Amino acid sequence: MTTHLVTGAGSGIGAELTRRLHERGDDLVLLARSEDRAAELRTAYAGATVLVADLAWPESVEGLELPRELDSVVHAAGVVELGTVAELSVEDWATQLRVNLVAPAALTRVALPALRAARGTVVFVNSGSGLTAHAGWSAYAASKHGLRALADALRAEEAEQGVRVSSVFPGRTATPMQEKVHRHEGKPYDAGQWIRPETVADTIVRLIDLPRDATIPEVVVRPAG
Template identity: 60%
Template sequence: MTATHLITGAGSGIGRLVAERLHARGDLLVLVARDDARAADLTAAFPGSIPIIADLASPEAIAPAVQDADVPASVDTLIHAAGVVELGAVGDLPLQAWTSQLTVNLVAPAELTRAVLPRLRAARGQVLFVNSGAGLNAHPGWAAYAASKHGLKALADALRGEEARHGVRVTTIYPGRTATPMQQKVHEQEGAEYDPTQWIDPESVATVVLAALDLPRDAVVSDLTVRPGPRS
């Protein structure tokens, strides 16, 4: 049976790979795009997909965008894979860096989830948050990003308890450093040389995501940490 998946962050990284795997199955994708140009790119890459044009930096536009899009009445999974990162010490980080990361990484997922919940309940579906190791531990220079990801964990934990009676499963995946464009940006901010072979292949994280989605209905993966494996 064809399933419907609503995905943020399908333009690159883990979200892109998850979208590719689900599209290859013949499932229907509903993809959030920040603007018309990105929507055109995504629908070209994933023929038959449905775009929702909404900039996650403007959460107030999310619910109207969902309402305006041709989203089916039943959505099997909502996958939050989008995110932004800006590193800096608490004493140096400007206000904009806090507000942008909290908005995109936390407030927008909460608002999109709220807007889509009736469709998820109709499907007895699943919400999956691609969080981060920073959602469990905060290190120097990572305060704002980690705060947004700790908040995302709180959102998932509360949602899991609230929606169990509706049959909606909630999963959080915490990948360690993964070889994505975001990780390359992180290395640039850290002033460090980037070697993608030292970090998790994003295909491995995509495999974990699909395993959580494909788990039989008698169980749920609530929280799962994925760390870089040993290197020879």
């Protein structure tokens, strides 16, 4: 039996990954931003341990009681607020940096003893914006570029402990976040044009199930079209 900690389990890629791991009988530790959200996740995923921590305030992860061993920690939660540098407020910047970068760093630190005990895998669900920044994406891209740097440093630091670190860089994926992006861009949204969240979840499952003789530092997933 393997145990996985997943953030962002309520929507998009995180929800699809959680569903898949639950269906195959793995033990799950899920993070919810509120007690109401936690109740929803407990109903959806019977037997899962659901903990409350609001990633908009990374300090909230400090007191989490985690299992003694974790086979993986998957950081799938994220937020986006688009706008030019001239438009974005300090709060727009701070929120995206807190949720997309500082919270994963803080949660990983808290989970490291359990990851080391299991020789587990950390998966950061990044973005194509973590590789290239485009106009209107400055704050989000900065948070995701930082997330790549976090992954690189963590990989080097924890290799001797047997902890593997992978980053997944999905292109545009058919999730509620993508719908929000299209509304901001003023473009019609057609989910069929983009990567299915199931495809990204399948990539993550392959990473956490990878035999111990190898590691995959980075995977880029792009829409076929």
